[in-house]
Amino acid sequence: MDNWLASLITETPTEGYDLAVKMSRVAVKLTQPDAAMRDKLRPEYAEDAEALIAVSHVVATNFATVAAANGYWRK
Amino acid sequence: MDNWLASLITETPTEGYDLAVKMSRVAVKLTQPDAAMRDKLRPEYAEDAEALIAVSHVVATNFATVAAANGYWRK
Amino acid sequence: MDNWLASLITETPTEGYDLAVKMSRVAVKLTQPDAAMRDKLRPEYAEDAEALIAVSHVVATNFATVAAANGYWRK
Amino acid sequence: MDNWLASLITETPTEGYDLAVKMSRVAVKLTQPDAAMRDKLRPEYAEDAEALIAVSHVVATNFATVAAANGYWRK
Amino acid sequence: MDNWLASLITETPTEGYDLAVKMSRVAVKLTQPDAAMRDKLRPEYAEDAEALIAVSHVVATNFATVAAANGYWRK
Amino acid sequence: MDNWLASLITETPTEGYDLAVKMSRVAVKLTQPDAAMRDKLRPEYAEDAEALIAVSHVVATNFATVAAANGYWRK
Numbered sequence: 176m177d178n179w180l181a182s183l184i185t186e187t188p189t190e191g192y193d194l195a196v197k198m199s200r201v202a203v204k205l206t207q208p209d210a211a212m213r214d215k216l217r218p219e220y221a222e223d224a225e226a227l228i229a230v231s232h233v234v235a236t237n238f239a240t241v242a243a244a245n246g247y248w249r250k
Numbered sequence: 251m252d253n254w255l256a257s258l259i260t261e262t263p264t265e266g267y268d269l270a271v272k273m274s275r276v277a278v279k280l281t282q283p284d285a286a287m288r289d290k291l292r293p294e295y296a297e298d299a300e301a302l303i304a305v306s307h308v309v310a311t312n313f314a315t316v317a318a319a320n321g322y323w324r325k
Numbered sequence: 326m327d328n329w330l331a332s333l334i335t336e337t338p339t340e341g342y343d344l345a346v347k348m349s350r351v352a353v354k355l356t357q358p359d360a361a362m363r364d365k366l367r368p369e370y371a372e373d374a375e376a377l378i379a380v381s382h383v384v385a386t387n388f389a390t391v392a393a394a395n396g397y398w399r400k
Numbered sequence: 401m402d403n404w405l406a407s408l409i410t411e412t413p414t415e416g417y418d419l420a421v422k423m424s425r426v427a428v429k430l431t432q433p434d435a436a437m438r439d440k441l442r443p444e445y446a447e448d449a450e451a452l453i454a455v456s457h458v459v460a461t462n463f464a465t466v467a468a469a470n471g472y473w474r475k
Numbered sequence: 476m477d478n479w480l481a482s483l484i485t486e487t488p489t490e491g492y493d494l495a496v497k498m499s500r501v502a503v504k505l506t507q508p509d510a511a512m513r514d515k516l517r518p519e520y521a522e523d524a525e526a527l528i529a530v531s532h533v534v535a536t537n538f539a540t541v542a543a544a545n546g547y548w549r550k
Numbered sequence: 551m552d553n554w555l556a557s558l559i560t561e562t563p564t565e566g567y568d569l570a571v572k573m574s575r576v577a578v579k580l581t582q583p584d585a586a587m588r589d590k591l592r593p594e595y596a597e598d599a600e601a602l603i604a605v606s607h608v609v610a611t612n613f614a615t616v617a618a619a620n621g622y623w624r625k
Contacts, residue, residue, distance in 0.1 A: 335420050337403060337406070337437045338403070338405040338406065338407060338408055339403045339404060339405040339406070341405075342405055342423070342426070346427065346430055347464070348413070349411060350417075350441075361431045363430075365453055369432060370431070371432045371437075372414055372432070372437060372441070373441075373444075374441040374444035374445040374448075374463075375445070375448075375451055375454065377403065377428045377441070377451075378428070378445065378451060378455055378458060379432055379454070380427055380428070381424050381427035381428050381431075381439075381458045382458045382461060383426065383453070383475075384427040385423070385458050385461040385462045386461060388423070388462070388465060389461065389464065392408065392465050392468075392469060393465075393468070397408050397465075397469035398407065398408065399409070399469065
């Protein structure tokens with residue numbers, strides 16, 4: 176993949192959250208590069224409550240990093 | 251979704267906790283945008299002890315970020 | 326719920342730990358507001374080793390936040 | 401329980417690690433106060449690889465807090 | 476293994492993320508040094524949604540460390 | 551166990567990572583002191599993808615602490 180993560184700095188917390196979602200997905204892509212296989216797995220997590228909660232946990236972990244990088248957008 | 255996370259700053263720890271709960275839910279919405287499917291999954295986690303504990307873990311992770319952003323509401 | 330988390334500041338680490346336990350439980354209450362259902366689920370985690378360990382992990386995550394808020398009670 | 405966590409400060413990292421182990425166990429005690437039930441559950445995790453790894457994760461989380469409290473015992 | 480982790484400093488967040496992925500894999504190698512066995516296990520996680528999410532969580536945890544080491548590449 | 555964790559300070563990130571691996575194992579030893587039982591459990595996690603990922607997560611959590619203790623070996 177190219178330079179997909181050029182910076183951790185975002186304008187707003189909402190954009191920072193979107194970045195955290197993206198970061199969470201890239202690790203999956205790097206581990207399973209086959210897009211067809213990823214599509215096949217999608218219902219496995221998008222229709223499974225525990226998997227969705229696990230996704231949310233990963234996003235929370237990445238958001239903590241993005242938020243710290245942005246000084247929590249305090250001003 | 252619009253600018254749903256305008257700021258991490260809240261008046262009180264209680265409001266910060268509510269924000270952490272909201273943040274935990276948004277990742278689920280972004281991963282499973284179909285509201286009908288989410289409603290169908292609800293009993294799967296709301297009536298399952300391990301899933302509820304997992305939800306609580308995600309909230310704790312998000313609350314850590316919100317609390318740091320607010321200087322722990324120390325005054 | 327009312328203003329149940331008025332402050333993260335406690336007198337001692339022990340009280341901070343108790344607060345972390347409380348914080349861990351509130352996320353469960355907010356996700357499953359039905360007290361009768363929560364009572365029904367109680368044996369599911371209180372008599373299951375993995376669930377108890379998971380509870381302990383959530384408490385540890387919340388305690389990290391409370392401890393930081395209190396400057397680790399260093400005096 | 402009495403004031404079991406009087407301080408997060410320890411002489412050495414080893415003692416800090418022991419404290420982290422203790423902290424990890426107390427959350428279990430508070431959630432399952434029945435000692436006989438806890439004894440019954442013991443083989444469930446002490447003879448299960450995934451549960452032992454989960455215990456180690458909780459200890460790691462608590463140790464992070466204890467280590468920060470002690471300034472990482474840097475001198 | 477030789478000195479595989481000479482530094483946590485990287486030029487860009489993208490390279491930092493790649494390092495976090497590498498760090499996540501090394502723990503697996505140290506625990507299961509047999510490359511043939513690791514290859515055998517690969518489909519078990521690369522074709523399993525929950526395992527892929529778990530991988531992403533480990534990467535997020537390691538990336539937090541790498542990002543902090545690099546001052547979040549703020550300049 | 552004796553004073554096995556005399557210090558969190560290491561010369562290099564690689565040595566810090568090795569220390570994180572050791573720390574992750576000690577919690578298992580303290581919870582399951584019987585070496586024969588631990589040997590019996592070894593295939594359970596060394597040949598299971600999810601368990602190996604979980605091990606990697608614990609190492610990542612401990613490495614975060616070791617890295618912070620060492621000022622990220624920034625020089």
